[in-house]
Amino acid sequence: MRPTKESATVSTSQASGVVGEVVPPPLDPTTEILRVEDLTVRFPTDDGMVHAVRGVSYALHPREVLGIVGESGSGKSVSSMAVMGLLPRSAKIGGRVLFRGDDVLRMRPDQQRSLRGRKIGMIFQDAMTALNPVLSIGAQLVEAVRSHEHISHTAALLRAQEMLDLVGIPQAKDRLRSYPHEFSGGMRQRAMIAMAVINRPDVIFADEPTTALDVTVQAQILDTLLAVKDEVDAAIVFITHDLGVIASVADRVLVMYAGKPVETAGVDEIFAEPRMPYTAGLLGSMPTVDLIGERLRPIQGTPPSLINLPTGCPFRPRCPIAIDVCASAEPPLLETDRRGHTAACHRWEDVAGYDDATSMFRVEKGQTVGLVAEDTEDVELPEVRPEELGRDGGTTAGGPA
Numbered sequence: 001m002r003p004t005k006e007s008a009t010v011s012t013s014q015a016s017g018v019v020g021e022v023v024p025p026p027l028d029p030t031t032e033i034l035r036v037e038d039l040t041v042r043f044p045t046d047d048g049m050v051h052a053v054r055g056v057s058y059a060l061h062p063r064e065v066l067g068i069v070g071e072s073g074s075g076k077s078v079s080s081m082a083v084m085g086l087l088p089r090s091a092k093i094g095g096r097v098l099f100r101g102d103d104v105l106r107m108r109p110d111q112q113r114s115l116r117g118r119k120i121g122m123i124f125q126d127a128m129t130a131l132n133p134v135l136s137i138g139a140q141l142v143e144a145v146r147s148h149e150h151i152s153h154t155a156a157l158l159r160a161q162e163m164l165d166l167v168g169i170p171q172a173k174d175r176l177r178s179y180p181h182e183f184s185g186g187m188r189q190r191a192m193i194a195m196a197v198i199n200r201p202d203v204i205f206a207d208e209p210t211t212a213l214d215v216t217v218q219a220q221i222l223d224t225l226l227a228v229k230d231e232v233d234a235a236i237v238f239i240t241h242d243l244g245v246i247a248s249v250a251d252r253v254l255v256m257y258a259g260k261p262v263e264t265a266g267v268d269e270i271f272a273e274p275r276m277p278y279t280a281g282l283l284g285s286m287p288t289v290d291l292i293g294e295r296l297r298p299i300q301g302t303p304p305s306l307i308n309l310p311t312g313c314p315f316r317p318r319c320p321i322a323i324d325v326c327a328s329a330e331p332p333l334l335e336t337d338r339r340g341h342t343a344a345c346h347r348w349e350d351v352a353g354y355d356d357a358t359s360m361f362r363v364e365k366g367q368t369v370g371l372v373a374e375d376t377e378d379v380e381l382p383e384v385r386p387e388e389l390g391r392d393g394g395t396t397a398g399g400p401a
C-alpha cells in the first residue's frame with residue numbers, strides 16, 4: 001500500500017502527545033547500567049542559544065550495544081559528552097544521567113573524573129589527537145591503569161601488554177615501547193580500544209571510532225571492539241552517521257534529528273520496518289547490494305538551524321509526506337504498533353503502510369516535486385521532464401535555490 005497525502009490521519013493521541021507518550025519505567029539498577037532521562041544541552045553563543053540536545057532518553061543494559069545514528073550536527077557527540085561530563089562550562093545541561101542509579105550530572109568533578117576511564121571508557125574518531133604523541137603507548141596504558149588503581153608499575157605494564165594482545169596488536173610486549181606515530185591508523189585505533197577497556201569499564205562510548213579508516217580495517221576494528229566488549233563484559237554506546245556500521249554492531253538503534261531522538265527500535269526492526277520518514281530516508285541513501293544499477297535516493301535539503309528551530313516537525317522541509325499539522329506541532333516520541341519501537345512522526349501509521357518506506361523519497365517519471373525551504377516560502381519545482389530523468393526514472397532534483 002502506498003498511502004496518499006489525502007489518506008493521512010492524525011490520531012488525537014498523537015496530536016495531543018499525551019496518550020501513549022513514552023514514559024520510562026522505574027529504574028532497576030541491577031539490570032540497567034545507564035539511564036539517560038530527558039537530557040537537554042544548550043550553548044549560549046553570540047548568535048543566540050544553540051539547542052544542541054533537546055530531550056534524549058535511553059537505557060543501556062549489560063552487554064547491550066546501542067547505536068546512535070544521525071546526520072552531522074544532530075547532537076550525537078554532545079549528548080554523549082554530556083553523559084561523560086566532558087562539555088565546556090558554558091554548556092547548560094538539563095535532565096538526569098543515572099549510572100547504576102547515581103546521577104552523574106550532580107556529581108562533583110572529581111567523582112565524574114573517577115567514573116570516566118574506570119567505569120566509562122571512551123573511544124574517539126581521531127586516535128592521533130586522543131593519544132599523547134610524546135608518550136609511548138605502554139606509558140599511556142600504564143597511566144590509564146594507575147590513575148584509577150593502586151597497583152605497581154610492573155603489574156600495570158603486564159596489564160597493558162595483555163590489553164594490546166587482546167586488541168590484536170602483534171608482538172604486544174615490544175610494541176609497548178612504540179610511540180603513536182609508529183603505529184598505523186588501524187593499530188592506533190586498536191590502542192585506543194585497549195586504553196578504553198583497560199580498567200574493565202561497564203560502558204564504552206565509541207564516537208565514530210572507525211570513520212577515518214578504510215572499509216577493510218574498519219570491519220576488523222569493529223570485530224575487535226565487539227570481541228573485547230564480550231571479554232570485559234561491557235555495554236557500548238556506538239555513535240556513527242553510517243547505518244551500515246550500525247547494522248553490523250548494534251542491538252538497538254536510536255535515530256537522532258535536530259537534537260532529538262526521532263525513532264528507536266531493535267536493529268533488525270528499524271531496517272525492515274521504519275516508522276519515521278527520516279529513518280526511511282537514511283535507509284534509502286545507504287548503498288546496498290539490492291540497489292546495484294539503481295540510483296541512491298538521498299534526502300534533499302539540510303537539517304534546520306539549532307538556534308532558530310522552525311515550529312512543528314523539524315524534518316518537515318525535507319519530508320515527502322508532510323501534512324498541515326506537521327507545520328504547527330512537533331510530534332512527540334510515541335510507541336508505535338510494535339512494542340519497544342518508538343517514532344516521532346504524526347504519520348507513522350502511514351509510514352507503516354508502505355511496502356518499502358524508502359520509496360517515498362523516489363520521484364517517479366512525470367511526478368511533480370514539491371520541496372519546502374527552511375527560511376523561504378514554499379517552493380514548487382516544475383514538473384520533471386522524462387529526458388531529465390535517469391534510466392531508472394530517478395531524479396536529481398535539488399533543493400530550492
Ligand SMILES: Nc1ncnc2c1ncn2[C@@H]1O[C@H](COP(=O)(O)OP(=O)(O)OP(=O)(O)O)[C@@H](O)[C@H]1O
Pocket residue numbers: 043045050052070071072073074075076077078079088241306
Ligand atoms: N561548544 C559549543 N558551542 C556551541 N555549539 C556547539 C558546541 N558544541 C557543539 N555545538 C553544536 O551542537 C550541535 C550538535 O553537535 P554534535 O557535535 O553533537 O553533532 P554530531 O551529531 O556529533 O555531528 P557529527 O556527525 O558531525 O560529529 C551542532 O550544531 C554543533 O555546532
Ligand code: SF4
Pocket residue numbers: 276277278313314315316317319320321322323326331344345346347348
Ligand atoms: S511529522 Fe515530520 S516526519 Fe512525520 S510526516 Fe510530518 S513532517 Fe514528515
Ligand SMILES: [Mg+2]
Pocket residue numbers: 076077078207
Ligand atoms: Mg560527532
